[in-house]
Amino acid sequence: MRPFSSRENLRNQLLAGAGLLPFSAAPYLPSRVLASWRLRRIRSLVDHAARKVPLYRSLYRDAGYRPGDLRTWADFRALPTLSRDALAEVPLQDRLAEGTDPASCLHSRSSGSSGRSLTVFHQADGVAIQGLAFLRMFNMGMDYRPWHRHAYIYTAPFPSAGAAGGLYPQHFIHTLAPIPETLKELRRLQPQVLSCYPSHLRELLAAVGIGEDLGFRPQAVWVNSEMSSPSERKAMAARLGCPVYDEYSTEELTRVASQCRQGRYHVYEDMVHMEVLDPSGAASDGVGDVVATALHSFAMPFIRYRQGDLAQLRPSTCGCGRRFQELESLEGRRNDAFVLPSGRVLSSGFLLDAAYGLLMELKLDVLDFTFEQLTPERVQVELVVGPSFPVHGCEEVSRYLMDIFGEPLTLQVSEVEVLTRTASGKRNPIRSRVSSPQ
Ligand SMILES: [Zn+2]
Structure with a gap:
């Protein structure tokens, strides 16, 4: 991702300053107030996409939608959903709003199960809310102060590299940096806040x-x-002497959810x-497919987007006072x-819970470990073991x-020196090469 130009930086700083109070208050607003704001926002986003984005223009026209038709949540739920793999097939120019200058955008890539990556664009001078989301996330878990150093791998x-005046400084460490170097850098920086992949923290x-x-x-x-897994985060927290929180964000949807102190x-x-949603496409009370709409992405909209993750949603009953809905369980991809x-x-x-x-x-x-399902009948488990691992440990x-x-499976458990990561340094401990039923 490229750095901001000075004009983009200034605009984002001003927007962040103006948006700070409403953004801080939003989690505590009654749900019906938020829902009514969201419906108005979605109405303008959908109509913008139907008019300006070739992909949605043809998709919605085929579904019989005309700008101005969206009045209720039922109208919104009647719109088609889009999967990640389907979007990856659509040419970039058909996913971008007409008139958007690609040079004025930040680009990132999201990798998916099909192996095809999806390029995601965000208007570079309109991402102030991402900075505010960091403030929110950290304050949900600690008393985050402007002088606190945040190191991110x-x-x-x-x-x-942070807010104006050197406040909220952020320090970058590459995911592909060797662990001893990363450790050395963290000791030099002495960050109050660290964010990274769980596999990095484990290593x-x-x-x-x-x-x-x-x-x-x-x-x-x-x-x-x-x-x-919650139990591993708890064990890592005991070791670190501080809480370890999970957050859920994606390139396409930006910040989706994070854990509070509860x-x-x-x-x-x-x-x-x-x-x-359940498999029929109706709203599900139980675990189902996450389908989400990014409310601030107008350059490249993601509307009723199937992220490919499984979760369960419920109204908030949390003692922290936030009224934002809760993800009851986050079941992974x-x-x-x-x-x-x-x-x-x-x-x-x-x-993952069972393995831990x-x-x-x-x-x-x-x-460390990975579990990979190679075929419906064959599962491979790789373990990185320490010195006291017994001879018959794998059995x-x-x-x-x-x-x-x-049930009958061929299970192959073996010790390895190192576990493989993706080109971007990511490593999901549980993987499958077998397609899930829709
Ligand atoms: Zn809470």
Whole structure:
């Protein structure tokens, strides 16, 4: 991602300043007030897309929609949804609003199950809300102060190194930097806030060793982009001496949800409109497909977008006072769920919890792991193990896992030196090459 020009930076700073108070108040507003604001916003976004974005113009015309038709939530729910893989087939110029200068946008890429990446554009002088979302996220988990240093381990630096006047400074560390170098950099920076993939945090903690001093003391850590289990985050928090929170964000939808101090996930309902749908496309009370609309993306709209994740939504009952809806459970990517020979589906969230529970219960010296379903009948487990891992440890893991799966499978458990990451440095611990049923 390129840095802001000075004009873009100034405009974003001014917009952030103007938007700070309403943005801070939004999570505490009654749900009906927020819902009515969202409907008005969605009406203007949908009509903008229907008029200016070739993809939506033809999609909505075919669905019989004309600008001005959207009056109720039922009208909105009648609009077609779009999957990530379907969007990846659409030429870039058909996804961009007419008149948008690509040079005035920030570009990023989202990788998907089909292997095709999706280029995402955001208007560079209209992303002030992303800065405000950082403030919100950190303040949900700690008392984030303007002088606090935030170190982030990511694929590319953010377009700005912080707010005006050197406030809220942000320091970039590349995901592909070797762990010893990353550790050295964190010790030099002494950040109060750290954000990274859970696999990076796991590797950093493994590199230091039990009982040794980490050499830096964050007040809170946020993990993102890969699945992590609540029990592992709890164990990492005990080790770090500070809370470890999960956040849910994507390139397409930007910030979607993050955890508050009570550990609940609140959806950022002034940034996205989230729906959870069952296989028939109706709203689901249980776990279903996340379908979301980015409320601030006009250059490249994402409307009723199927992110490919599974979750459950419920009204907030959280003691923190925020009225933003809660994600009851975040079950991971639909495509990473395991589909067993009987047709039974185990979500990646369930498998990750089970895997971590297994390691805790067996008290095995395992530093890291991946589970991959290669075919419906074949699952491969790779373990990076420590010095006290027993000789027959793999057999023990295999026996335990067979109980979890509970049906005939070929399970191959092996020790490896290192686990493979994607080109961007990401590594999802639970992966499947078997297509999930829709
Ligand atoms: Zn809360």
